[in-house]
Amino acid sequence: MSPNALHSGLIETLSLTMVITSVAAVETRRLRLSIFAYLCQALLIVGLLLSFAAVNKALYWWAATAFVTKAVLTPWFLFRAIRGVDDRELKPVIGFGPSTVIAALLMLSFFRLTHGQMAILSPTELGQLGVFRTNLAVASTVFALGLFAVLTRRDAIKTVIGLCLLENGVHLSLVSLAPALPETALFGVATEVVVTVFLLLYVIVGVRNVFGSTDTFELRELRW
């Protein structure tokens, strides 16, 4: 349970690479590449969980299930949903330039905010360590980028990728909120959203068959 067992340098590198993969997943217009960026991020999360397992052995279990659900099943469902159709994303609400600027601002503000307010956000002593601070700040940034993607993308498949990013942020933050508690791994496994992703994609494929596209702007039957 010694915090010194953590490879802080490695963890910080992995955490910051997470942010890069998130931006890539959000901004890439080719859905295939976007899913690939998501896959990389899932592998990074598994790596992070393995490094944190130095202070909490139960996290090895979570790393194993996260590999199956996040790095295998979710990308597989996503690839299956776009198989045989044009994988170019529909034009988002906000163009590439402004979108990158907004994403950068989101990253800066969320990172700084979380890093500064750690005492409130993570009440455990271990959570105050620098390495967990960085991790939580990265988690909240990934969360914000995911939410940004869900809100501003027209393509339903892309909103699902946004949702996956958002959930990755949530799961990563669980590690920092309660690092040394044995139940943390249980939460991680129990709160897995792979079933949600499967159901959403199932409905979206139905939408494509009925509406002819996955454009969420076409979903305008129900107003008020």
Next chain:
Amino acid sequence: MSGEMLNEVSVLPAAVFLLPVFAGVIVFSATRLGRTFQQWISVLTAALVTGLGGWMAYRTLSGVALITWGRELRVDALSALMVVIISGIGLLASVYSTRYLGEGKTEGVSASRTRVFYGLLMWFLGTMLWGCVTNNVIMLYVAIEATTLTSGLLVAFYWDRRALEAGYKYLMLLTIGITFALFGCVLLYAGAASTHKLAGASALLISDIRGVVQFIPRGTAAITIAFLVIGFGTKAGIAPFHPWLPDAHAEAPTPVSVLLSGVMIKMAVYALARTVSIFYPAWPQITIFLVALGTLTMLLGIILALTQNDLKRLLAYSSVSQMGYVVAGIGLGTYLGCYGGLFHLLNHALYKSLLFMCVGAVMYATGARRISELGGLASRMPITSGCFFLGALALSGFPPLNGFWSKLTLYLAFAHAGLWWAAVIAILTSVLTTVVMVRAGYRVFWGKCVLEGAAAANPKGIPARMSVPMVVLAATCVLLGVFPQAPWPLLDRAATVLATLGR
């Protein structure tokens, strides 16, 4: 108080939610058996669970809490009340569905589709019941997310343009919303664990967190409450997190609408009340915030309902408005407020289910659900129109129906707490509700007949399996109106659990 409560080990809390889950598995696996088998299994399971719920409620009246798996599941009077409401409405909705789904809009629906329907319906019931009996704060979140998953495909069941849109929005918005509740639940757990005052109790169990909540740092508590309100509030349809609600409640098949509007949103309010009410004694400021949120919801909901032409959307918006009353009442934190809130929760489950069933009957008979396309149905559908008006008047809070008593309790609770503005908004909303409901009922049942074609000349008769649940609900509304003291023993104990601010 929960601390003085006697715990009694029992298998009932596990049985009530595992039974529907197993029934769902049976329905899904029995591929060779037909629709009648699926329907019987569902109705029988719901009836059995209602019986068990009633028995649990009876047990909790004597002041014991039923526990299973080392307090992992814990049923006190509040949980028992929720179990009775969910299973009772579930039973009536499944009886109703046997004919509604057999014909009507889903004419020609194959047995494999109804298998999906009944299998998911059972799982939906099971996950809702699980959420009400669990004592584990993380499992509470998991159960609520599970209700979203099990009901998502039920919302999109008709698989047409409107249903698919509603299903997509439902799954997407609720999953994002409920994520905030996950943050809240984990923070609650971490906060309780880091107080180091638990002395052997578990930071995962809500009944144990209750004792140490005042030691959680102020900032952490504030952010926990905010996350819990956003997360569970989204699921409960509290403004401004309500936009998913009218779409899902209106496009789902009517028996599912009954469950969504009648019980699912209540279960989210239950989760909200369960987790947030433990903070009242240490931070009474939250109560004003919750009352403000509740009054905003009731007013916004009914204003949006005013503009609706679609009967089901109108009822859905009215559900938003009514949840405002419940949240404002429970948010008050006093005994009177919690009693009124829970009584209103029970009443709303009854009359909103009744109203959705009536609209379902109108759709079944005529195939239309827009107010402008309907008219003059009173003479041809006497039972449905009678039930609709009873439900509408109960919803508007007319004496001597049940809605009147719970609303009166809430007005008194607001006045007693000195929140006159809340009482005024609540009364204004009630007046607007009357306008909305009477206008709709008048146009549909007494107005000029504008229906065209065969449906106008001879609307289909309503089968007994649809009208009996409606009559049962209408009769319960009247009975609770004439004998408002009947549910007192259970509501009193349930309100005491929530009323952490005292009498």
